[in-house]
Amino acid sequence: MTSPSPPASAAAPASEAPALLEIRGLEVVFGGFRALTGVDLTVRQGELRFLIGPNGAGKTTLIDVITGLTRPASGSVGFAGTSLLGRREHRIVRLGIGRTFQTSVVFEELTVAENIDLAACFRRPLPALLRQRRGTSEAVATALERTGLAGFADRPAGVLSHGQRQWLEIGMLIAQRPRLLLLDEPVAGMSRTERDRTGELLVEIAKDHTVIVVEHDMEFLRRYASQVTVLHEGSVLMEGDVAAVQADARVQEVYLGRPREEKTP
Numbered sequence: 001m002t003s004p005s006p007p008a009s010a011a012a013p014a015s016e017a018p019a020l021l022e023i024r025g026l027e028v029v030f031g032g033f034r035a036l037t038g039v040d041l042t043v044r045q046g047e048l049r050f051l052i053g054p055n056g057a058g059k060t061t062l063i064d065v066i067t068g069l070t071r072p073a074s075g076s077v078g079f080a081g082t083s084l085l086g087r088r089e090h091r092i093v094r095l096g097i098g099r100t101f102q103t104s105v106v107f108e109e110l111t112v113a114e115n116i117d118l119a120a121c122f123r124r125p126l127p128a129l130l131r132q133r134r135g136t137s138e139a140v141a142t143a144l145e146r147t148g149l150a151g152f153a154d155r156p157a158g159v160l161s162h163g164q165r166q167w168l169e170i171g172m173l174i175a176q177r178p179r180l181l182l183l184d185e186p187v188a189g190m191s192r193t194e195r196d197r198t199g200e201l202l203v204e205i206a207k208d209h210t211v212i213v214v215e216h217d218m219e220f221l222r223r224y225a226s227q228v229t230v231l232h233e234g235s236v237l238m239e240g241d242v243a244a245v246q247a248d249a250r251v252q253e254v255y256l257g258r259p260r261e262e263k264t265p
């Protein structure tokens with residue numbers, strides 16, 4: 001699928017929707033170094049939120065706290081009214097939060113459909129899984145269709161291109177039916193065509209999920225972002241729509257002003 005012109009519009013800010021993720025006063029300390037300091041973040045149901053910031057700003061650390069990989073020194077993380085702090089990673093997945101990583105987690109020797117099926121199973125405890133095999137198959141079919149990988153269902157994941165592999169990982173998340181998806185640099189290393197396809201996929205997914213995207217690619221941000229949160233040195237520097245963020249002098253100085261971040265091949 002190629003990008004239409006003008007590009008697919010980003011999801012509208014869900015300003016009236018209830019908060020799904022509420023983070024307050026988050027502090028993360030690594031051996032005396034404050035990676036996050038006093039971070040507040042509210043993401044409402046149905047939002048497609050972009051999280052940007054220079055290298056080392058704390059973006060991945062924030063995602064790691066939400067998904068239970070990193071424990072904060074203080075602060076709170078609420079998801080649909082439930083505190084996530086102290087919960088194990090698999091419990092957080094079962095509450096409805098899924099993430100991709102910067103490095104691929106697909107099994108190359110398994111087929112595309114098997115990878116998605118495996119991911120779909122991970123969300124469910126075994127008894128529920130045995131009861132819900134039909135639902136799992138439907139989830140796999142939906143994920144294949146939405147990611148445009150139906151034609152590759154029976155091929156080993158190892159044959160996929162870099163872009164297709166990223167879509168597979170997103171499909172694996174969709175199959176888990178999460179309420180919140182966290183995507184870490186989903187278009188890194190992709191061609192222009194693949195980035196456009198991914199942008200369209202994100203806008204499509206955001207119609208029935210809440211999505212947080214960590215992304216460096218400014219061209220991608222301009223085309224597909226609506227609400228943006230800028231992190232800098234472990235704090236939220238600003239939040240707003242993409243035009244406001246791009247126009248902000250502080251953002252230009254710490255982030256947009258860095259030519260290295262303008263990654264367009």
Ligand SMILES: Nc1ncnc2c1ncn2[C@@H]1O[C@H](COP(=O)(O)OP(=O)(O)OP(=O)(O)O)[C@@H](O)[C@H]1O
Pocket residue numbers: 030031033035053054055056057058059060061062
């Ligand atoms: N396990 C750790 N131990 C010590 N320091 C860490 C650890 N994880 C992250 N850091 C430090 O915390 C800061 C924030 O890192 P983080 O990876 O969250 O930044 P980022 O915004 O995701 O950067 P990038 O865009 O490069 O991925 C960095 O200075 C990093 O070196």
